[in-house]
Amino acid sequence: MSADLNGWQAVCPMAELLPGEHTVCFDGDTAILVCNIDGEIYALEDKCTHQDFELSPGKLDGAEIECVLHGARFDVRTGQALCAPAYAPVPKFPVRIDNGMIYTRDDR
Known part of the structure; x- marks a missing residue:
């Protein structure tokens, strides 16, 4: 999807x-994993901190x-590594929902 104003990236409609x-x-070269957990949307970098794998x-x-x-397992709500071989958390990104559309951005 295309970029929105102020660097927000359109992900998909919430209904999808x-x-x-x-x-x-993607926000530029950064792949962002967007997950729906019981109706709450979370976004984190789509990269394992153990070995740079999606x-x-x-x-x-x-x-x-x-x-x-x-x-390795990660909590998508916090980015926290939950077991070896990963120890470092995955970076989290902000999420917003506007008019039924999910947006996120790499704000590092």
Whole structure:
């Protein structure tokens, strides 16, 4: 999707990201994983902190996503690493919903 004003990136309509689902959007070169956990939307970098591998191919189980490369798990609400081999958290990004559309941005 295209960029919105002030650097916000349109992800998708809220109706297209159902609870338990996730998708990826880009802010420049940054892949952002966007997850719907029980109707709440969370966004974090789509990169495992253990070995720079995408998290998006992983299974979303509740609020946890597992990296398919080595099994590291992260809480998508906080970015916190939940088990080895990852120890560092994944960067989180802000989310906003405007007129039924989900937006996020890399504000680092």
